[in-house]
Amino acid sequence: MVTTVKEFTAGMGAVLLILVLAVGCYAMDYPDEVEIDVLANLYEGVVFDHAMHVDATGGCADCHHHTTGTQVSDKYCAKCHDGTQEMDIVSCQECHSAEPLSPDNLHIPRPGYYYHDDKPNLKAAYHLSCTGCHQEIDGPTGCEDCHAKTEAGERFYHSGEFAPDEPAHESGH
Amino acid sequence: MSKISRRKFLAGSMAGGAAVMMSPAKKALASGAFAGFPDGMGVLVDLTRCVGCRTCEAACNQEQKLPEPALPFDDYSVFDELHYGQKRRPTDKAYTVVNRYEPEGSEQPLYRKIQCNHCNEPTCLTSCFVNAYTKTPEGAVIYNSKVCVGCRNCMIACPFHIPAYSYDSVMNPVIKKCIFCYDTRLKEGRPPACVESCPQQVMTFGKRNQLLKLAHERISKNPDKYVDQIYGEKEVGGTGWFYISNAPFEEAGFDQDLPKEPIINNVKGFLAIVPMVLTIWPALFTGFHLLSTKGKSHGHGDEHNHDTQEDQ
Numbered sequence: 212m213v214t215t216v217k218e219f220t221a222g223m224g225a226v227l228l229i230l231v232l233a234v235g236c237y238a239m240d241y242p243d244e245v246e247i248d249v250l251a252n253l254y255e256g257v258v259f260d261h262a263m264h265v266d267a268t269g270g271c272a273d274c275h276h277h278t279t280g281t282q283v284s285d286k287y288c289a290k291c292h293d294g295t296q297e298m299d300i301v302s303c304q305e306c307h308s309a310e311p312l313s314p315d316n317l318h319i320p321r322p323g324y325y326y327h328d329d330k331p332n333l334k335a336a337y338h339l340s341c342t343g344c345h346q347e348i349d350g351p352t353g354c355e356d357c358h359a360k361t362e363a364g365e366r367f368y369h370s371g372e373f374a375p376d377e378p379a380h381e382s383g384h
Numbered sequence: 385m386s387k388i389s390r391r392k393f394l395a396g397s398m399a400g401g402a403a404v405m406m407s408p409a410k411k412a413l414a415s416g417a418f419a420g421f422p423d424g425m426g427v428l429v430d431l432t433r434c435v436g437c438r439t440c441e442a443a444c445n446q447e448q449k450l451p452e453p454a455l456p457f458d459d460y461s462v463f464d465e466l467h468y469g470q471k472r473r474p475t476d477k478a479y480t481v482v483n484r485y486e487p488e489g490s491e492q493p494l495y496r497k498i499q500c501n502h503c504n505e506p507t508c509l510t511s512c513f514v515n516a517y518t519k520t521p522e523g524a525v526i527y528n529s530k531v532c533v534g535c536r537n538c539m540i541a542c543p544f545h546i547p548a549y550s551y552d553s554v555m556n557p558v559i560k561k562c563i564f565c566y567d568t569r570l571k572e573g574r575p576p577a578c579v580e581s582c583p584q585q586v587m588t589f590g591k592r593n594q595l596l597k598l599a600h601e602r603i604s605k606n607p608d609k610y611v612d613q614i615y616g617e618k619e620v621g622g623t624g625w626f627y628i629s630n631a632p633f634e635e636a637g638f639d640q641d642l643p644k645e646p647i648i649n650n651v652k653g654f655l656a657i658v659p660m661v662l663t664i665w666p667a668l669f670t671g672f673h674l675l676s677t678k679g680k681s682h683g684h685g686d687e688h689n690h691d692t693q694e695d696q
Contacts, residue, residue: 339433369442369453
């Protein structure tokens with residue numbers, strides 16, 4: 212099962228963001244480049260130009276929620292977190308589980324934590340965070356704009372050297 | 385015994401018989417809404433998240449050991465394909481397909497994944513006369529290809545046009561469709577391959593009842609983002625897979641004219657009467673006949689009686 216899970220989680224080598232463990236960008240003490248490869252399988256990991264994104268975004272909170280000391284951008288986070296309160300956790304994977312969503316880890320509202328439920332898994336946290344922004348600003352959104360397919364990926368997608376021989380048009384019904 | 389009293393008796397029994405027949409019919413109609421198995425699993429599909437990468441299609445192909453696709457799964461020209469003027473549909477070689485739509489006034493295209501919606505009260509199941517289909521307590525609508533005779537009733541019955549026919553196999557006619565990865569995953573409580581493979585978590589897997597709450601919550605937290613409808617919450621009596629969207633559903637090819645109750649409800653009343661007719665009517669009318677002919681003579685018996693009477 213582990214292999215299968217890994218295989219699927221894979222494709223995504225992981226998009227951007229934040230493996231920036233415990234490095235606060237408020238102090239300008241952040242890595243210029245982060246390699247996000249914890250989920251790499253069907254795709255290579257992503258070499259994330261952190262420095263460029265620090266300049267390009269409105270602040271750390273655009274990606275790191277409310278945890279890094281800059282103003283909170285999410286209106287629901289702002290209900291409780293006023294933007295000055297720094298959190299210890301900066302990396303995505305400390306909150307977002309790499310395990311696929313199962314009935315057991317499906318979060319249903321708990322009193323007082325209404326806005327902490329419905330948490331995407333790690334793969335989705337990366338991708339939603341990146342593509343969400345990139346769609347708005349017309350940034351790159353194609354899979355291979357960020358990470359190249361691996362051999363396993365080409366086999367999985369039946370592409371590259373594993374592409375079908377005759378691209379005959381499949382007839383529908 | 386006078387004729388009047390017999391007529392009264394007949395009228396009375398007719399009224400009684402009618403009442404007997406009508407009451408179970410009404411009851412059957414009223415109990416029509418099967419809310420699904422309490423622990424049945426489902427999938428919430430959030431169309432706003434899909435970017436049309438087709439990874440789910442590739443995952444399905446791998447998991448279900450389907451034949452090699454005509455085009456690679458990272459070839460996006462398939463979104464422009466039209467088959468007889470229609471966008472792609474699931475086939476016997478691809479149990480799920482993603483299509484692209486361009487809703488009016490939206491800058492971003494909308495992608496919609498199609499597969500079996502695993503209805504609470506599946507019409508494919510009720511239309512199948514060899515009982516090949518089963519709705520499992522886990523929520524999957526599966527079928528037994530060994531008993532399928534290839535009549536294709538289910539293809540006509542399905543309101544979502546999902547079951548596909550394996551035309552290639554002449555000797556073993558069989559229907560093919562998404563089975564919620566029942567054999568390999570759902571049985572063990574694991575999400576189907578497409579759900580697990582999705583990079584955007586377009587699909588959330590869980591108990592249907594909990595997912596409905598989650599869907600309502602997402603809509604209420606983002607009222608500007610979503611249209612206020614969960615497609616599949618009520619449609620055809622509720623489906624195991626249901627959808628939320630930022631564009632009106634009809635613009636993503638969803639049929640908004642489907643009834644809000646199971647399609648079987650159209651005929652449930654009638655079907656409930658059939659056994660009544662078959663069991664009660666013969667007895668009832670035999671009784672009437674015996675009563676109406678009691679003390680009277682007809683046909684053969686008549687002649688015989690007349691003779692007897694004449695003799696006397």
